Amino acid sequence: MxxxxxxxxxxxxxxxxxxxxxxxxxxxxxxxxxxxxxxxGDGQGTNPEELIAAAHAGCFCMALAFQLGGAGHQPETLRCEATLTMEQEGEGWRIASSRLVLHGKVPGIDAAQFREIAERAKAGCPVSRVLNAEITLDATLE
Structure with a gap:
């Protein structure tokens, strides 16, 4: 399919x-x-990198919700911010990294298991897999 x-x-x-x-x-x-x-700069409108950051945050949150559900933990809230960093390379630019900052409210899970599942979701999320960039994750269980 x-x-x-x-x-x-x-x-x-x-x-x-x-x-x-x-x-x-x-x-x-x-x-x-x-x-x-x-x-x-700071002009009106969007840009490709902003859209990729939004896609990465959204994809990761959804992937994490599925991973948590599969492990028997239903999340109440998952909030994720993705910060994309571009670096100049020669005459062009490249996406060098994407930093995911996650805050989750998930009853009945400990911080270590939350982090482990979040790392799996980060690695398996389709947007993470398409990015040729360093991807980092800061995960906080509330």
């Missing part, structure tokens, strides 16, 4: 001065603006 997801981008102008939009069939992104200034 294969699952396919789609998105489209439109770009007008040069790399530095141009502007673009991103659209998904779900309309979560609907001609959402992105630009050089949004990517490398």
């Amino acid at each position: 294969a699952i396919k997801r789609h998105a489209s981008a439109v770009w007008n102008g040069t790399g530095k001065d141009g502007k673009g939009t991103l659209t998904t069939p779900s309309a979560t992104l609907k001609e959402t603006p992105y630009s050089f200034v949004a990517r490398f």
Whole structure:
């Protein structure tokens, strides 16, 4: 079985001065603006790395919920923040790392087991697996 997801981008102008939009069939992104200034400065709109960070945090939380459930622990709340770091490499850029910071409220589990399951979810989450970057995890059980 294969699952396919789609998105489209439109770009007008040069790399530095141009502007673009991103659209998904779900309309979560609907001609959402992105630009050089949004990517490398503080301009309005989103950027690819911000979207990857959101995807990583969301994918990891969902993977962890499944892993916890499979181990007999139903999470009340999983909050995760992903911070992507880009580094210049030659004339281009690369995603060097993604840092996941997790806070979880899971009744009936100890911190060591929570950490072990979180590490498995980090390694197995599809977004973690596609990133060619160092992935770190700070997990706190509340």
